[in-house]
Amino acid sequence: MSAGSVAVVVTEEIGIPSWDLYELSIPCTVFGKAQADLADPWYELMLCGTGEGERPKDATGTGLVLRTGHGLDDLVRADTVIVPSVPDAFVEEGKPLPEALILALRRAYDAGARMVSLCTGAFALAEAGLLDGRPATAHWLHTAQLAQRYPKVRVDDSVLYVDDGDVLTSAGLTAGLDLCLHLVRRDLGAHVANQLARRMVVPAHRPGGQAQFIDLxxxxxxxxxxxxxxxxxxxxxxxxxxxxxxxxxxxxxxxxxxxxxxxxxxxxxxxxxxxxxxxxxxxxxxxxxxxxxxxxxxxxxxxxxxxxxxxxxxxxxxxxxxxxxxxxxxxxxxxxxxxx
Missing domain, CATH: 1.10.10.60 (Homeodomain-like)
Structure with a gap:
């Protein structure tokens, strides 16, 4: 069974706060390293930059500069598109995301891609209209803003992730890892997902309905x-x-x-x-x-x-x-x- 291609959106021209590198690293770790003994072929991973504006000298605040080998045009040929956390400037300050990104997300969805967001990446899917009428989640610190800004989205701030078939969203940080392992489970089965989780030294499966531990x-x-x-x-x-x-x-x-x-x-x-x-x-x-x-x-x-x-x-x-x-x-x- 082919695992398919996974495109991860990198909004490098706006800059990503250092803690958001965790969400970016999750799909790279889960889908980017071949696991031929578990499934062959494994996933094809593409990091797709938005490519607009002048890239800052330090895009992450950690001394790293993000460079990608693919652009937004590559989203349309992916089987799965993942949007990790979007910049705080968009979530907190209302700074717009690139229009080219929103259009590319819509085109990818129309082409049949499975759309996935980690943490505040849900704001990008919502901005593209892909969450209208659907259940969705994000980190509980941002779900109130998500619900207020996009009233057509049925926001649930209590769960780790939401699987709505062809559109999936997760809460922040480790919940994004739970969702990515859930995708592997859907695509390649429980044994492959469990073995991959064991190699990563993380729990094999936490159901999406499990609480986000807001008070813990x-x-x-x-x-x-x-x-x-x-x-x-x-x-x-x-x-x-x-x-x-x-x-x-x-x-x-x-x-x-x-x-x-x-x-x-x-x-x-x-x-x-x-x-x-x-x-x-x-x-x-x-x-x-x-x-x-x-x-x-x-x-x-x-x-x-x-x-x-x-x-x-x-x-x-x-x-x-x-x-x-x-x-x-x-x-x-x-x-x-x-x-x-």
């Missing part, structure tokens, strides 16, 4: 206290786990465990378990030939009917349809699927 810049709970029991739960998803079971293993009362997990992840214990079980089922569907009934058992989702119910509700397709959408990524893995 300095968490009040010790996440390390939860890690062992959550790791254990992931290894025993085929068991009928309850909140009480997990609380006892964590040496907490059920009420305390519930509160701490919700503070740490933004979700309830039962919802966390469901997300983990769905992820396990996805990986088994992609990497094994096991029957649907067996996958329901191994993932802890129960019968084949129950598995279908959760897939249709949370993923939008049946397990069989999901399996047909992905190639086998781990030949011969069926014999090992029941371990753990």
């Amino acid at each position: 810049s300095v968490p009040e709970t010790d996440d390390d206290a939860l890690a062992p029991v959550l790791d254990w739960a992931r290894s025993h998803l085929d068991r009928p786990l309850t909140v009480r079971d997990l609380a006892l293993r964590a040496v907490m009362s059920p009420r305390t465990f519930y509160r701490r997990l919700q503070e740490a992840t933004g979700t309830t214990p039962l919802q966390w378990l469901l997300t983990q079980r769905l992820g396990r089922a996805q990986a088994l569907l992609e990497s094994t030939d096991l029957p649907i009934e067996k996958i329901g058992e191994l993932s802890g989702l129960g019968t084949a009917n129950n598995l279908r119910h959760h897939f249709l509700r949370h993923i939008g397709v049946s397990p069989s349809e999901y399996r047909r959408a992905f190639p086998r990524t781990v030949p011969g893995a069926g014999a090992e699927a029941g371990s753990g």
Whole structure:
């Protein structure tokens, strides 16, 4: 399966604050380095500069000068177009983005490209009219401005990212990495995304609906206290786990465990378990030939009917349809699927 081409927009003529280099680096790291043992061919990455105005001596405020090998005309031939954070001058001061950029985004979308924004890149997609009538997000510090400036956009400031099919948006910083790994998962399957995440030493999958942790810049709970029991739960998803079971293993009362997990992840214990079980089922569907009934058992989702119910509700397709959408990524893995 071909991974396709990814074009990343670089607004070098306006200048990018140093912390925004993180958003720019994310797609370069995820899509720019070949991973032939995971998928061959890998993605083709293009950095596309807007190319207007005089490039400042120091475009980033960090001693770096941004230079690109492609221009806006190349967006139209990309399978995926990613707009990382746009400059603060546009978000905070209302300075206009280049008209050539807005037109290029529209042309790329009309040509069938999947449009993606990281953090305040959503402002560029909104300016191009690509978010009208759609759900979208950005970093929670800027979602109020996004909603005020573009009232046709259904802004959600509580989620990590929004997948609306051919248009996807993410919150800031690490949420952009979550979205890029989600794209790899969509394109190449859970096994490839999980292995790539492992190489990057980051969580393999955080669902888009997970909270942005708006009030947890300095968490009040010790996440390390939860890690062992959550790791254990992931290894025993085929068991009928309850909140009480997990609380006892964590040496907490059920009420305390519930509160701490919700503070740490933004979700309830039962919802966390469901997300983990769905992820396990996805990986088994992609990497094994096991029957649907067996996958329901191994993932802890129960019968084949129950598995279908959760897939249709949370993923939008049946397990069989999901399996047909992905190639086998781990030949011969069926014999090992029941371990753990």
